[in-house]
Amino acid sequence: MAEKRVTNPKSKAKPVRRKHYSAPALEKGLDILELLAKEPEPINLKEIASRLNRSVGEIFRMLAVLEQRSYVRTGDGDERYQLSMRLFQLSHWHLPINRLTSAAVGPMRRLALQTGQSCHLTILSGSRVVVIARQETYKDRSFAMRVGAESPVLSSCSGRIFFALADNFTRQALLEKIRDDDGSAIKSEKIVELEDTLQEKSYLEIPSEQVDGILDIGTPVYDHEGSVAAALVIPFLHRIDKDNESELGMVRECLLQAAKEISEKLGFISSI
Structure with missing residues (x-):
């Protein structure tokens, strides 16, 4: 059953532009x-x-x-x-990331075993999403993102999840950051509309914009405050020797269950 997220009041405040300092x-x-x-x-x-x-x-x-x-x-x-x-060690000493990856290890391993597909966990960093954990499958053929890989917010499945479920303040701050990075914000209005899809289904599916034959299936992971802490994504690899449609149903169900387990480990309590 799809779980409902806890929504925070949406702020109308505008992001403050910070002065540029030189060091x-x-x-x-x-x-x-x-x-x-x-x-x-x-x-x-x-x-x-x-x-x-x-x-x-x-x-x-x-x-x-x-x-x-x-x-x-x-x-x-x-x-x-x-x-x-040294930098790798520092990233894992950082408490929020350490807590996330620790909570995700077991559910992600089971998810890869159940589906035969790899999966990865991402967080929001500026105007990009970053892979902080991954689990490869036991299958001979799979597609996996490396830890540390980055993608633009508006061009990735996990980034669209973060953007669609963000409050007004965070969303405007993201748009400012994207413009500062010379990125395009044209897609933003359509991505906001994905919030209804995520509320209804709890997952998002989009064809990869980087790799042919990959269908990215992602779902949010919530923290104890009901905020989106991460996104769990399966880059579903289409097989010509299998019935992908029937397999997709199983993959979606396993993905939602894994995200639910991670969220609960982070202290999230579903309203249903």
Whole structure:
């Protein structure tokens, strides 16, 4: 049975535009971390400085501090830099994410076993959604999102869930952020209309906008206050050797049950 969410009063207040501040040293350090996060292989000091349009001297000092704090590392006898696991550890020390992933481990594992499909859990971060946990299936063929993968709010199943169920203040803040990031907000009005669908069915299905043959099926996960804490999504992989329509019914039911279990672990109490 579809569970009803607890709604909070919708605020009419407008988001406040924050003043832009500059902290050059911090910005340089963050630029280095973001660059190394995107590099598949370690790179040396000159390459880092060149890509960031900085002098070798200023980058060297920043790298020295980052290495002392264990955010970057080099191989034995090597002068090429790469990220350590420090940021990964920090993300899991963060209490809300830790609580979410801990609550989701069991239900997500059962969901993958029951459906033969992979699943992932996302949270809202700025104008994007980020995968914080995933569970792959035992099947030989599957499609899975990696932990840390990001997607635009208005172009992903989980992002549309967050946007459609947001209160007015959060929704306007998201639109401001999307515009600041040079994104398109044209889809926003249609996405707001999805709230009725989510209230009625408790899940959302949309074809993937990135991968052919994938149907994203998502449902919200609620916290103890009745707010959307995360979205649980199955990237349903269509098989030409199976009756996908009959399988979809089972997948939807298992997905809703898994989300209900996670929500209850977070303290959510259904009104029915």
